[in-house]
Amino acid sequence: xxxxxxxxxxxxxxxxxxxxxxxxxxxxxxxxxxxxxxxxxxxxxxxxxxxxxxxxxxxxxxxxxxxxxxxxxxxxxxxxxxxxxxxxxxxxxxxxxxxxxxxxxxxxxxxxxxxxxxxxxxxxxxxxxxxxxxxxxxxxxxxxxxxxxxxxxxxxxxxxxxxxxxxxxxxxxxxxxxxxxxxxxxxxxxxxxxxxxxxxxxxxxxxxxxxxxxxxxxxxxxxxxxxxxxxxxxxxxxxxxxxxxxxxxxxxxxxxxxxxxxxxxxxxxxxxxxxxxxxxxxxxx
Numbered sequence: 001x002x003x004x005x006x007x008x009x010x011x012x013x014x015x016x017x018x019x020x021x022x023x024x025x026x027x028x029x030x031x032x033x034x035x036x037x038x039x040x041x042x043x044x045x046x047x048x049x050x051x052x053x054x055x056x057x058x059x060x061x062x063x064x065x066x067x068x069x070x071x072x073x074x075x076x077x078x079x080x081x082x083x084x085x086x087x088x089x090x091x092x093x094x095x096x097x098x099x100x101x102x103x104x105x106x107x108x109x110x111x112x113x114x115x116x117x118x119x120x121x122x123x124x125x126x127x128x129x130x131x132x133x134x135x136x137x138x139x140x141x142x143x144x145x146x147x148x149x150x151x152x153x154x155x156x157x158x159x160x161x162x163x164x165x166x167x168x169x170x171x172x173x174x175x176x177x178x179x180x181x182x183x184x185x186x187x188x189x190x191x192x193x194x195x196x197x198x199x200x201x202x203x204x205x206x207x208x209x210x211x212x213x214x215x216x217x218x219x220x221x222x223x224x225x226x227x228x229x230x231x232x233x234x235x236x237x238x239x240x241x242x243x244x245x246x247x248x249x250x251x252x253x254x255x256x257x258x259x260x261x262x263x264x265x266x267x268x269x270x271x272x273x274x275x276x277x278x279x280x281x282x283x284x285x
Contacts, residue, residue, distance in 0.1 A: 014155040014251075017045035017192050021162055046158055054150035055107040055114055062242075064094040064116040075122070078131055079115060086138045086216045091115045100242075101125070101233035104249040105137040108147045115141075120237060124229050132213060132223030133230075136251055139212030143177065144207045149249050156245040163188070203270045206251075210275055224279040227252070231272045 019039035026035010049057075062099040069076040076093055083090040091105065091113035101121040107113035115137045117130075125133065140146050214220035218226070230252045239254035247253050 014152075014159060015047060017048065017159055018043045018155075021159070025162075046155055049145075050151045050154035050158075051108060052145075054154045055112055056281060057154050058104070058106040058150055058246070059094055059116060061246065062096045062098070062116070064096045064114075066092050066094045066114070067109050074127075075117070078127070079134055082131060082135050082216055085218075086135075086142050086212075088142050089113070091138070095119060095122070098239055099198065099237035100239035100254050101237070102239065102250045102252060102254050103133050103137055103228045104251065105140045105146050106150045106249065107141075108150065109144075110141060113141045113146060118239075119232070120233060122234055125226055128217075128219060128222040129226035129229065131217045132219060132226045133214075133251060135217035136209050136213035136223060138216055139209040140205070142216075143205070143208055143212055143273065145209065150206070153243075153246045153249055157243055160245055203268075204270055206262060207275065207278065210279060211282065214279055220279040220282040224276045224283075227272050227276055227279075231256075 019036055022039025022042060023036045026033070026038065032133055058064075067075070072093060072095065075095075079093050080090055089110045091107070091110070092115070094114055094116040096102075096116055096118045098118040099120040101124045103115065103117040103121055105113060105115050115134060121133065122130070140149070140180070210223060214223055217223065234252055234254060235256040238256050242250075242254040244255075247255065252272070253269050
């Protein structure tokens, strides 16, 4: 129930941002209230699309290929085993061709869930570490995180794209300076607001998914070891074609974890050191 309320609130806030952006764009194009009406219609459509198709959008954005048991028997074996441990329905399994060692889960519920891993992750980790990572992603599914995560990625991406278009329109407009400045400000602030919303839902979910994942695989130290390797790997092979609005979906920031305290304040993920410390504490207990 709480997750449904969070998702509804997220959809509402991002919908308001869409309406505001379209309102300013309508003003700059002398469309009057039509811009707001277009924004409302667009928000309704985007809410529908993000709710029902966010998993397909997330997978297609990274050319993630759903693989059969014949194509990836070992990966399916591990996911099946862990899904039984987690007492959830086995999700679809997908592979992304990327040197960046990473993974994410997507879908609005267990019946529509999918787990995607990169080829870089499969090459870097041993089986125990891979089980730890996949357990983390199944933890997101069991904790019902994947709906709000997938919806946030979809709508935030749309807001950024429309805001960029609004910024472009304002630059080449002959309208009064106030409208132009307002449109530029909204075009700049809307993506920031969308990102802040993502940050508020991301960090605690990662800690919780780590704990749930350690419980599912029964080996907190394996997940801790995997996180060490993944952090190093994302720095060596960042996913340059990843979208900033999708960063919170991955087990670790695909652009590499922020190093400075200021950057870490706005990171979509808690520090790897903190995550490892918690996992090691779990193992000790």
